[in-house]
Amino acid sequence: MPLWAYDPLAHSAHRHCITTKVLHLPHGRKVEERDIPKLIYAGRYGRCQPSAGGQEAEFYSTESAYLTIMPESNFPILSFQEFLSGSEEEKRAVAQKLYNAFHNFGWVYLKDFGITQQEIDEMFSMSKKYFERPIEAKLKETLKDAEVNQGYTPDGAEANGGTDHKECYEHRRFCNDLSPSDEELKGFKAFMDDFYERCFNLAVSVLQALALVMDLDINYFSTALAKADPQLRLLHYMPIQRSIIEAEGHARIIPHTDFGLCTLLFQESGGLEVDPFHTGNFLPATPIPGTCVINVADLLQRLSNDRLRSTLHRVTTPPLSKEALEKIGEHGLLPARYSTAFFVHPSADIDIDPIARDGEVKKYSKVNAGEWRVMNTAKNYSSILGSEATQIKV
């Protein structure tokens, strides 16, 4: 695996290949080349830590800046090509790697998955046109119902235990009444329907891969998704004062887990951070061109009886150069950020009952996917849907 020194004060793309055989650390300590892969990056301004045992490495410095060491990415990067077009044996090998990534980290960067970077760029350009419209036009299309869960959400209206600073648009499979007409934004609905379908097909393939290694019927998830109505979400994090999103209880999106089966995520710039082990140690999940990120969500964790991990994640200040941060200052504005998520929820009539193996105890009770979804959506949107919305019981 190539090794990269990553400068947390520099732009996310700013990485230097490590050429040294030995890293010299403060206080005369050294890390031999063979041990470098064991170091993991431990926070935006944090420390390097050996991943298994041993002493903390802390920062080491070069002439240019503080550097920490990390592999090219904090999370595995996996080509999906051979699952889509390979032999049975190749399919199984990809599926096993996907399963391992979800088991160990809950996250994977997928490449060669059938949607090109050019198509992703076109989607972001449509997303920007949507959000650039006047606020009055967007507010007319405000999301109204936890069950329908389609339309626009203004800044500050969705959060659960803190304050988010973002605006969103939700697109669904069967009905999108609260979306701009062709007169308002030409081609929007047709474009989003098409992008939605491509995400849906990818989600089915990803879940089929998991079924293969989880010893489930290969059609288990396609049946669970037959009548499903997942949620394509466009997100816009407006330019915002750094001091606001770095204040206690605030973020562009506060730490949370997703509550469906899994989520596909496309991101244009940095700021996303993941805490795979729920220890408060958030690792940057910076965008890698040509990839999408896929994370496990709560229903898959429940179904797998905790074999697959649904991880905490948040969006906060992106990794910017020291100069850029100085220029922005504490009260200056951070640049806007765009991302798009596809939340994969099963059909409302499916029950999710943990699969316990080898005499294992089930760690969760059975839940109905439809009720689970309405309850979680209502909780997150109580500020626009009213407090009664949170009283739906499972």
Ligand SMILES: O=C(O)CCC(=O)C(=O)O
């Ligand atoms: O914007 C992102 O990168 C993450 C969005 C997210 O986690 C969510 O909407 O649940």
Ligand SMILES: [Fe+2]
């Ligand atoms: Fe999320």
